[in-house]
Amino acid sequence: RNDLVGLVTPSSSIKPEKLQETVKKLEGLGYRVYYKQSVMDEYGYLAGKDIDRADEIMHMFSNKEVDAIFCVRGGYGAIRILELLDYEVIRHNPKLLLGYSDITALHAAIYKKTGLVSFHSPLGVSDFNSFALTSFNKVIVEPRNNYKYDYLREAKTEGNPEFDLYTIRSGKVEGELAGGNISVLDSMIGTDFEPDFKDKIVYLEEIEEKTYKVDKMLFHLLSATNLKQSAGIVLGVFKDCNVNDEPRISIKQALDDLLKPLGMPVLYGLSFGHIDHKITIPFGIHGRMNTNDNSLELLEKAVL
Structure with a gap:
């Protein structure tokens, strides 16, 4: 624990109160949390313009301090940034990428272009109840061979x-x-x-x-x-x-x-x-x- 988790919004936007709930929840699980102010951008039904959402993700992959990247929410828009990502940088800076729903686009693209494993997991806004947290921990925090x-x-x-x-x-x-x-x-x-x-x-x-x-x-x-x-x-x-x-x-x-x-x-x-x-x-x-x-x-x- 005490790993640094970077928050990103590659799809739809997040309300400030929901972002703070996410931060508090992850800190309660023992993680340090980091995000850029652009995580709260809004551009219609998207969390900012495509280039800014892509830059946010690339910043997290490039940042040597960040251990894992948590997508705060899904919605729509991740597919629009796939062509804007630098997959060579991602390949050479492997990080845990976490999320589901619209984040499927990132999982599929990153695996196809780099072969890196990512995780269909709860989003930042998701409820980390005991069942979800147990699975998350057994797969990611204390992984087993079987x-x-x-x-x-x-x-x-x-x-x-x-x-x-x-x-x-x-x-x-x-x-x-x-x-x-x-x-x-x-x-x-x-x-x-x-x-x-x-x-x-x-x-x-x-x-x-x-x-x-x-x-x-x-x-x-x-x-x-x-x-x-x-x-x-x-x-x-x-x-x-x-x-x-x-x-x-x-x-x-x-x-x-x-x-x-x-x-x-x-x-x-x-x-x-x-x-x-x-x-x-x-x-x-x-x-x-x-x-x-x-x-x-x-x-x-x-x-x-």
């Missing part, structure tokens, strides 16, 4: 199938972990930063998208990338995606229709996504999924 993730169903979700844990297609496979938010990954298709899913265990999550939109984005990923050649797919909680104005197909049925025919193991409902009790998943570390016990396991240390 770590099987715990599962905890969200409170007061009984009867809500979005929070069920179940197998779509059974199997047990190993592979490198890669993935993130479906809509962000979909937006990266055709760019220089499009992820390579071949032989990977791909983890996916989504929030507040109607079922037909999830269907459309996932179908596009399956059709336009090599997602069909992945080793297996692990789905988190697709929170508030079971909403339709049109004739109803449930999110469960849509996912079954698209993924069951692929011939690979597919698991739904692990503890990640836009939920309170979320695990921390490395992008680029070898893992194993097993539908016999609906589990995901890391097979090597994510931090050396």
Whole structure:
């Protein structure tokens, strides 16, 4: 502990009170916190202009004092700065990059351009409850060679199938972990930063998208990338995606229709996504999924 954490806002803006809550929370966990004033910039729905958000990230990677980079929040905008980052500087200054949702764009781009591992983890504004903190610590603070993730169903979700844990297609496979938010990954298709899913265990999550939109984005990923050649797919909680104005197909049925025919193991409902009790998943570390016990396991240390 006592590591220096740099805060960045590569996507949407943060209110000053939320920033201070984040600082207080991270200091309470034993970290020192550093940020540039630009972290509070606003430019419409973005946290400042693209060049300024990119500069903020490059400043943190270049700063020898900074041990880890925490994205304060998601939203939208990370994809707009990918071409403005200096990946050679990033490659030679490896840091822990932390966040999820829109931060998927940074995880995918940095891994593709540098091979560096980053972390689909709580954001700065996220709730570090005991479940989330335990996973974060076991993956990052006290990493192990083997770590099987715990599962905890969200409170007061009984009867809500979005929070069920179940197998779509059974199997047990190993592979490198890669993935993130479906809509962000979909937006990266055709760019220089499009992820390579071949032989990977791909983890996916989504929030507040109607079922037909999830269907459309996932179908596009399956059709336009090599997602069909992945080793297996692990789905988190697709929170508030079971909403339709049109004739109803449930999110469960849509996912079954698209993924069951692929011939690979597919698991739904692990503890990640836009939920309170979320695990921390490395992008680029070898893992194993097993539908016999609906589990995901890391097979090597994510931090050396």
